Amino acid sequence: MNVEGLLSASIRYGTPLLFATVGEIITERSGVLNLGLEGLMLMGAFTGFVTAYSTGNLWLAFTLSLVVGALFALIHAFMSITLRVNQVVSGLALTMLGSGLSGILGRAYVGRPAVMFQPVAIPGLEKIPVIGPAFFKQDPLVYVGYVLTFFLAWFIFKTKAGLTLRAVGEEPAAADARGVNVFWVRYLATLVGGALTAAGGAYLSLAATSMWMENMSAGRGWIAIALVIFAAWDPLKAMLGSYLFGFIMSLQFRLQATGEVHVSANLLLMLPYLVTLVSMVLFSINESFRKRIGAPSALGVPYSREEKT
């Protein structure tokens, strides 16, 4: 298994996770917990695939999946922010609705070949020996992933808007007292998070493969949620985490394919989820102190000014 191939595969498998994780980081930074990532990714994958199949225009497909992602996240936002329902259950419902609806509408498109993003090499950079081809000879969405991650890292920690977003997540009462419209910030964050998660799904059906299959996200939404905790709500660490998991997933497929390790396929299929669990355990043992500060303290708690404190 050449290193280059494995590295580029890790990035390809990691990118959908990156989009979803970074999306959820934004949503959770604002204090809203959205467990509906699985549903959002499926809707994103479906919308992307259908648009690509009928129009052949990939970028239109990508944008449309962003729009649909935002729309679906709007349901969760309305439920959690305005109606202040239990965000865990609302997230689960969103996943069911998303996978169900994409299953129904997607039924006719199973097994249809469609157009997909072709790898585009960045002229200068791809010449760099090992990491060149791996990092800079990928499909355009991967580059969008790079740009997005660094932009968000800058946005959250360095800009005023980022400060406001974090404040809304940490101490909504303080933000409210300072004139920040907590509801509007949380709505926006949930919608943007939803759109990015759907984009992760779109990557699956537009770049990773060029076909649609029911429930093709196969649990990636849930791994993304674990990754948010793993990355301690920081986009840069999320990028590292996503590519690490991409590596594990690609390793598992490779082992199956090359048959070098004659372990039955199903045991290998278990690998990504097992690693997520173990990494959360390892992570929380030594970082329990730091993690507690990492998590937005008002995560999952609906805010209302009149609440009798």
Add this chain to the structure above:
Amino acid sequence: MSSTLLEVRGIVKRFPGVLALDGVNFDLREGEVHTLLGENGAGKTTLMNIIFGLYRADEGEILFKGKRVHIRSPYHALQLGIGMVQQHFTLVPSFTVAENIALGTRDTPSRVAAKIRGISEEYGLEVDPHAKVWQLSVGERQRVEIIKLLYAGARVVILDEPTAVLTPQETEALFKAVRKMTSRGTGVIFISHKLNEVMEISSRVTVLRKGKVIGTLERGEFDQNKLARMMVGREVVMEIEREKARPGELVIKVEDVHARSDKGHIALNGISLEIRAGEILGIAGVAGNGQRELAEVITGLRRVESGKIEFLGKDLTNTSVIDRILAGIAYIPQDRKGIALSPNLSVAENLFLRRKEKKVWFNKREIFGHARRYIEEYKIKTPSPATAVKYLSGGNMQKVVIAREFSLDPRLIIAVHPTRGLDVASMEFVYRSLIKARDKGVAILLLAGELYEIFNLSDRVGVIYEGKIVGYTTPDPTPENIEKIGLMMAGVAV
């Protein structure tokens, strides 16, 4: 006479089951400190919340610089120039001071830091702009809140019970800053129920009782007793008659105990103390000096890193909470709703939340029966034993806690700020219950913020500073004693 900054006319506000404000009129002139005096629950904070835009008045109007205004939100109030320092600070702990103040404005944290230094020199409110808020002491956080208002150019500054969390020295510094503000024409509304402070700072005093304005007095027209009478409406029985304590056998011995706070800092730094049966040891000290950790270490809610705790001869250092309850340690925590009670469970259920017997079967009828008995005995005002505790008033909630803790017939009771946020009647009830328990031979550890409370109840007074008892004194309220305690509270060796 300086022009009227702010005027409120005919304000009415109803809360479920209670008429908080009944036609209140109030005005504030430029460069004036107008104190709003009243017991806890008199409606002071509610009125200020209406002015500050947190609540909306049912009736009445607000005029700012003569013009009628509808204040929609705290931010809108701040834009108008009305700022308030609330009891619970609205700061983001994980942000720096500069970041907190920059929040909501268009300036970047770095530019904000420079301006803060200017303000803090001018008003004598030193604070390090780059420190993280969770590292600051309570007093420092209050200073940040005030700077936040001044930074926004507030013309009206409302201070809600500011001194409750300060040492005497810090209180003095605050008053110096307030005088600086009034000299620059800012109107300050000062809310307190500590008469000595009111006497010292107020230009005018308005007394509020049960949501009605009793009267507004200019400086010189009022003295402590007059104000007290107006405030309570009957002779305040400040002195609780109690015989001399007859300390019995040694109940609890804390030896050189070290423990860490939630944030990992050293909270208890080798503290030692002893309490005998039938004795009340009052611990004075500024909040955040280890009082909470001391209580938690004794009740088993916090791990002891080193040192020993002996209770009736048995070593209880790191035993479980349930062992401590069975041994006879009762605990009345400061945070009623957060720690002591389960808001959504019924009054009856809360009365048996902390219990000794190891019964398996939960018999609802039996429990309700016991509950009714306690409700009569402690005169808890509740529609029925089945009502959720959160619908009770502060006083009644505390009665539930006391009823439960006393029902365990403890040998030691730890009470932290037991009367915080209670009306006078409830306060008296708490004091009488504690004294009754003491006379029955129960050892009591009282951790309170108000000095007068400690003087009223304690037989011995200890002062805690940075996790250690720095000294003991007698509970008599002479000025020298207060001075001595004040210094000790501030860590000055006496």
Add this chain to the structure above:
Amino acid sequence: MEKRLDIPKWAGAVVPIISVVIALLIMGIVIYFYMYSKPSYLKRAVFGAFNEYRSIIYRIPEKSWDRFEKMLKAGRLKSAIAIPKGKLSSNVSSFAISRLEEVFRSTEESYKFVRDTSETVKSFPKEFKELQELYENIGYIIKAYSALNRTINNAKSIMNNECNDCDLKEGMDSFVENLSKVGALGDLISDAKSIDLSDVEGTLKGLEKIKLEFPKEVKKIFLEKMAKSVKTISHRCPISRSSWEDLLTDYKKNVDDAISSGFNPFLFEKASVILDNISVYYCFAPVVRIWNNSLEPLYDLHKKVSTVEQVYSQLSSASRSLQGVLKSLEKGRTFFVKDTVYSTARYVKNSYKRLELDAFTASVFSKRIKSLKSLYQELEDLYKGLGTPSEMKKNVERISSEVKQLSGKIEKEKNALSEDFLKTAEGYSKDAIDSFAKVQNELFQRGSIEADLSKYLGLLMDTYTYKLEEALRSGIGRLKLSMAYSQLKDVSKDLTMFLRNIADYCPSLSDKMKLSLDYETYVFDMEALRIHTSQQIVFDSDKTKMEMEEAFLKEKKITKEKYMEVLGKTLDGHLQRVGAILNDLESELRDLTKKFGQVSKVSWIAVGKAFKQLSTWPFIPSQGLPDTINYMTPLLFTGLGLILVFQMKLWNIGAEGQFYLGVMTALWLSLFVFDKHPSVAEVPVILFVGGLAGAAWAAIAGALKAFLNIDEIVSTLMLNYIAFHWMEYLVYGPWKAPTNFPETNEIPRQFFLPTFGTSRVHIGVIIAMSLTIIVYLLMRKTWWGFDLRAIGDNPNAARYSGIDIAKNVVLAMAVSGFFAGLGGATQILGFEHKLYHGYAPGYGYTGIIIAWLARLDPWATILVSFLFGGFLVGGDQIQLVLKLPKAVVVAIEGVILFSLIASEVLFKYRIRVVRK
């Protein structure tokens, strides 16, 4: 004094249910506009089958096939096989033929595949096998009776000495032997044995004495068993109740006919075929039916071409034999000439007959047939004109010129025929491909059934792919002339079954088809016989063909007359009828596809019917109620476990994984631990240990939460996926059963949970209900329950009150896991009895909705899991009736959960009555 109006708890359940109904209505409207306004679902059904057919073609590995396949897939079929107009050279014709040969072989494979599936189905439960035995008994009775008949007839014919070799003894022996197999008729056997065979009259009288009264009770038992087995098999194959009823009545009618009409062997044989059919037909009916339907046009196509091809080979051999005549004439030898001419004449006659055999080919080759007829006449005259061998020597020249002339004509005829043949072949292939393309483009729309079907068929194909490849490699399937007689017999049986299936699918054709079916079987057998005999004779050239034929017949103990009679009857008698039938078949098929067109306009009524189905079907005892109860049991188990932890605000999303652990443990115990001498006593042990396994799995997540504060939502979810793949590993790996299905063996019969009467509702539901009491006591009546509620409401207060939160978190999760695990074990022992691949019923996830819908009240959980069980059964029914995908149920569940939590808001704001 204001009075507070507290809304009672039960009102809490009313509002969510109303909101759920609204949600369902909205979902119904969405489905209607998506599914019904545009393409018709029936059309999609056929499209599905069509797509499946293409997948068969993919599997044909030969590279030469690729071009055709690519064309087929891309839908541009017309140009694929278009034989270049210009040259009709021989290699092109061979290309066309081999392609179509491929088509037939793949069809062949599919039949074999259908037959193989029937074998696996034979491994159905015991009822099926009992039925089979009973069947055989009846079979024996009937065989005995026919043997008795034969003996009686023989005896009569011996009496009036019509036939000399009628054998009495043989008839009686088989009569006795068959009767002995059916124990019940002991006395009859003894009577039969006592008859003295030597004297014919005595035998006749004795035989008359034996009254073979068909035992009444045998019929009753038979029908009863029939009904029971039909029920159990029906539960295995989710086919609508009505079709089972028809089968049953149809079957009863046959049995009655068989009995009333005095043991007509043929009718009996027909009934037995239906029995075989039960399994194959009704289990995979929707699949086979649509599959066959799609193969129909191509099968016909091949039948026509194969006949043409045989005619072609006949003619070529005829011309070869004429060449032989010429050569022998030139050499002066005449003794074979007469014989060869005669055989050539017969050849030409045969090919002429073969052509007529197929009306369609006849219409195409009308010109050719006329010329062949005249050729035949010429040969006849030539043969007659030859006279005795001596005369032949004289007019050698005349004869050789006539023969040369004749063989020239035959040669010309041959070429002309191949010309026509190729045109028709091209026509056919284009026609077939046109029908492909036509059918694909305008008739069909992208459909929802297709993926469902392909998935289902995929399952079947996967398991059989390696079998098919193996068959293809070994070339068994090639229906070349060299096929042995026995193989052809098998093929004909399969083809018969295939045609029978077609008949069942298009009821309007049934009577005509039945007739033709009988004929088909007959024809094929004889046809095979004829091919076999003629072929052997050709190789053995030194003997005259006639002698060889006679030798063969003698060897097979078939009298010559009989053979000729059969041959004649076969060819002459039935020619027209078959041709007519084939025409009918085609017209029938054409209007069948037309019919698809009209079905597209499914009206609102259909959707209304669907919702009626969804609401009433699951709760009617005769229809869906047993299924509802069986669905309810696992839901109740998981639901109970979850309400316990949810009240602690501990989000156990892992019930699904814990359920799997219960499944795996139950299987492990019953298949590998207690399987040596399984006894009913071990059932409670298995259930309990299954529960413990679930508890352990949940405790892991509990410990992670309690000691490392790891978010239990994510950890339980990861555990779900791990448990699922672990189970898949076991099914495909160590636990795989020897059958070619990816499933485990069935658990020993002693471990089956008892069911209520004949229905398949197992007592699991009772265990679940009794557990509800325990949960109620735990939650409401113990201090532990109170502690859990306290932790849920205010963890700080709980810690302050001395409640050990960590211990309780782990304990609560374990108890919740125990219930889910117990649910899994009960599901295996009570319902599934074995584990198959891809088993992911989702009871764990639905349990979460149940817990929320029941607002964490134990008793409400029973009601809610019952209602929801009904909902899921209704969902399955909708999928079958309306051909909706499974995802519909998941989507509706999502909508229900949303409307449920939205209605929750109504209870946040209490209604206050304030009296002024």
